[in-house]
Every structure is written in C-alpha cells, then in structure tokens.
Amino acid sequence: MKKVLLSLACGLLILTSSALADSMQKDRDKMMKMNSVEKMNKMKKGFGTKEDIIYAKYLWKKLETSTLNSTPATLYLGGPPHGKVREVLEGTIDNQRVIVKRNYGGKNITINKVKNNRSKYLKAITVMIQRKNYDSKNNDWFWIKYKANGTLHTTPNKTELAGKVKGCISCHSSASGNDLVFIHNKDANAEITLVNEMMK
Numbered sequence: 001m002k003k004v005l006l007s008l009a010c011g012l013l014i015l016t017s018s019a020l021a022d023s024m025q026k027d028r029d030k031m032m033k034m035n036s037v038e039k040m041n042k043m044k045k046g047f048g049t050k051e052d053i054i055y056a057k058y059l060w061k062k063l064e065t066s067t068l069n070s071t072p073a074t075l076y077l078g079g080p081p082h083g084k085v086r087e088v089l090e091g092t093i094d095n096q097r098v099i100v101k102r103n104y105g106g107k108n109i110t111i112n113k114v115k116n117n118r119s120k121y122l123k124a125i126t127v128m129i130q131r132k133n134y135d136s137k138n139n140d141w142f143w144i145k146y147k148a149n150g151t152l153h154t155t156p157n158k159t160e161l162a163g164k165v166k167g168c169i170s171c172h173s174s175a176s177g178n179d180l181v182f183i184h185n186k187d188a189n190a191e192i193t194l195v196n197e198m199m200k
C-alpha cells in the first residue's frame with residue numbers, strides 16, 4: 001500500500017513538474033511571439049524601428065554638440081498638444097534642415113518661470129529633420145519626441161516616437177505652407193530663432 005501511495009505521489013510530481021515545464025515553455029513561446037508581433041507592429045507603423053532609434057540617438061548627440069539644444073529662443077504660449085510654454089529653433093545638421101521645439105509644462109507655469117529655470121519645466125523636445133529621400137510623400141521629415149534627458153517618448157503601447165510618426169504627420173499636414181511646417185502660420189507660432197553655427 002505504501003509503495004502504491006509513493007509511486008502515486010511520484011507520478012503526480014512528475015505530472016505537475018512536466019505540466020509546469022510545459023506552461024513555462026508556452027509562456028516563453030508567447031513572449032517570443034509577442035516580441036515579433038511588437039516588431040511587426042513597429043514596422044507596420046513606420047516608426048520606432050531599430051534604425052529610427054539609432055538615428056534618434058545620433059541626432060541627439062548632434063543637437064548637444066551643436067548649440068541647438070542649449071541656445072535660448074523666444075518663449076511663447078500655445079495650445080495642445082505641445083507644452084504650454086514653447087520655443088522653436090531652426091538650423092542645419094549634416095546639411096539638412098532641422099527644426100527643434102522645446103516644450104515646457106508644469107503646475108502654474110509661466111513664461112517667466114521657464115525663463116528663470118528652463119530645465120525644471122522642460123518636458124519634451126520635438127524635432128523634425130528633413131532627410132534626403134526619406135519619406136517623399138511627407139516632405140522627407142523624420143519626426144522625434146525626446147524627453148529632457150534625450151531618451152525617447154513612447155506611445156501608450158511602448159513604441160518609440162521616432163521616424164515616420166503618424167500622429168505628428170497627420171496633424172502637421174494641415175499646415176498652410178504644404179510642407180508640414182507651421183512656421184508660416186504666423187498666428188500659431190512665435191518668432192523662430194535661427195542657429196547658424198551648426199556642426200557638420
């Protein structure tokens with residue numbers, strides 16, 4: 001009787017452990033599948049791909065070494081989706097036109113508070129850079145939304161905002177100059193600071 005019980009217990013142990021191994025394998029499969037689904041989604045979306053992220057990192061370095069990330073510009077107030085207080089700079093990087101918009105937010109924010117402590121209120125740096133033959137349908141703009149520390153903002157499902165970002169493109173398509181740039185719309189934008197001493 002003891003033997004029977006023992007072998008039953010052993011059998012049960014083997015069964016549960018193999019079931020456990022089985023379910024672990026299933027979890028692993030699911031994760032692998034999710035990773036590739038995630039990758040596929042990013043490719044389908046046209047942004048947040050590996051190449052986009054590599055380029056965004058490269059560009060951040062260029063924004064730092066040039067004066068584009070540090071030159072102060074004219075602060076102004078604006079509506080959503082960009083931060084309440086903003087400033088826009090334009091220059092060139094690798095001979096390509098680049099527009100940088102710094103977006104500031106926070107409780108009871110004012111232009112003066114930002115002027116006195118830009119880094120405290122900096123929430124996002126949204127950048128458009130015109131890359132040759134990159135996206136001919138949309139004026140070749142590459143779109144990026146950086147956090148203050150240079151890492152990327154993401155969509156709610158964790159896709160990095162860099163590349164042919166649909167949200168940016170669809171809204172900017174309504175700009176009057178037909179080049180996806182709102183700068184022409186004088187009432188929407190403040191004066192742009194041009195930064196000429198760009199690094200090549």
Ligand code: HEC
Nearest residue numbers: 099101126127128143144145167168171181182183188189
């Ligand atoms: C719902 C509309 C909308 C969306 C979405 C949007 N923008 Fe904008 N953006 C604007 C408007 C309007 C302006 C000009 C007014 C302002 O903010 O001064 C602007 C200005 C800019 C500028 C300054 C150049 C210009 O066009 O005047 C940059 C750079 C920029 N946006 C980048 C981005 C990026 C990058 C994204 C996506 C991560 C994005 N924007 C998403 C509406 C939008």
